[in-house]
Amino acid sequence: MINKFLKISGGKNKKPNGSVGSGSGGERGGSTSVSKSSSAQEGKFRNTEGKSQSTKKSAPVSKEPKSSAVAAYTIKDLLRPSPTFQQTPQNGRVRLFIEKLRLCSVLFDWHNTENHSERESKAIETKRQLLLELVDFIGKSKAVFSESVVTEVMKMVKTNLFRTLPPKVHKQMVDPEEEEPVFEPAWPHLQIVYEFFLRFIVSGDLDVRMMRKHINASFVNGLLELLDSEDRRERDYLKTILHRIYAKFMMLRAWIRKSISLTFYKFIYETEHHNGVAELLEILGSIISGFALPLKAEHKKFLKTVLIPMHKVKPLQVFHQQLSYCVTQFVDKDHTLAPTVINGLLKIWPAVNSSKELLFLNELEELLELTQPEEFEVILKPLFRQISLSIGSPHFQIAERALFVWHNDYISSLIADYRSEVLPIIFPALHVNSQNHWNQTVSTLTLNVLKIFMDLDSDLVEKCSKAHEEKAEGEAKRKENRITRWEQIEENVEKGHPKNPE
Secondary structure, three states: OHHHHHHHHHHHHHHHHOOOOOHHHHHHHHHHHHHHHHHHHHHHHHHHHHHHHHHHHOOHHHHOOOHHHOOOOOHHHHOOOOOOOOOOOHHHHHHHHHHHHHHOOOOOOOOOHHHOOHHHHHHHHHHHHHHHHHHHHHHHOOOOOOHHHHHHHHHHHHHHHOOOOOOOOOOOOOOOOOOOOOOOOOHHHHHHHHHHHHHHHHOOOOOHHHHOOOOOHHHHHHHHHHOOOOOHHHHHHHHHHHHHHHHHOHHHHHHHHHHHHHHHHHHHHHHOOOOOHHHHHHHHHHHHHOOOOOOOHHHHHHHHHHHOHHHHOOOHHHHHHHHHHHHHHHHHHOHHHHHHHHHHHHHOOOOOOHHHHHHHHHHHHHHHHOOOHHHHHHHHHHHHHHHHHHHOOOOHHHHHHHHHHHHOHHHHHHHHHOHHHHHHHHHHHHHHHHHHOOOHHHHHHHHHHHHHHHHHOHHHHHHHHHHHHHHHHHHHHHHHHHHHHHHHHHHHHHHOOOOOOO
């Protein structure tokens, strides 16, 4: 009975466990049941996986394999006929979009276009047409920016845009209107890629969170390096794209400002050559106008350590308009910065470069328009010492520009309020100009300024005139004494008594 029970119980337990029993038969039976069980689970898993894959296949984007598994496309692939989006059903357009993106990653040698074969020329034109199709598609289609699509877009953009820039044609920075323009050979393709990427960035269907791993610090640095391109058309696109990225990706704002600062540091203290300085300053101008008040210490430091020192580089005239706008934006937001900026300019005021001094005078007038009376009083003496030197300059344009300051009503009212301190500083230069300046326009402007002061306070003018005459007489006497002493020294030397007179 016991044996019979054991047999029955062993038979019952043998199937579910697959491990009960003795001898090799038991082991074989166990392994068979385990393998059956695991194969059943495997089949079940495969069925589930198949279901999930079939579910994914219902979404058009997921039909594409991972980009890492796709072989690079060649000219041969590019020359194969490709259907248009209009010829493709709605559910297959995303897949076609990705395929065209990959085809547009094929690159060409643009530095030897004369030796291109007919096949290469045809491939270049085919790629241009594909890029135009992509631009048109991204402008009309909505909600196609899934993870796989974004990955392919960024891959195509980086492949086409991020490249080593050719050696510079112009060794020094010159005014873009005066220089002979330099054109990028690959611009027929690059222009469309930039237009495509710009439309992609500004699209309202783009998920900013998903884009964080693609539009990152490394990508921004790549765009900043491209701003050194000599092709002005490329720099204009980069300026717009960087501005859009700054507006849309808030987490990158501090990094963009820091990267621009580092670019400027290198420009000021090392190279003094960067083709994209004007464009970077235009970006900064719009950024500064959006700063909240009170200004952060970081922003004030940028003004003191970057924007003010940028005035001393040689090619200032190339980007002075943009630089002046950035500086005046700071003073417009916080008028207490006016003394800092004006004193900074006075310290690096050009001594022998007349064209640069004219730029400084223009900027100085813009800053004085934003200066409040309390700040004006702080900088009054060093400011008008420099203006006095400019009034007395033999270069008529500099003297003329300095005298034009009185044509500004606000500045003229500030000077009128502080005339007792201003006039004694500038009167000698005004007197000399009115007597014997070679340029008639400068003489006329000088007389007009003296008339303004006469109408305001004739007693002060008389006082300054008398003080100037006394000073001039004293100078004449000292000069006469100096000449007399030298004559006595020469006489003593001739007599053999080299002794200085008392």
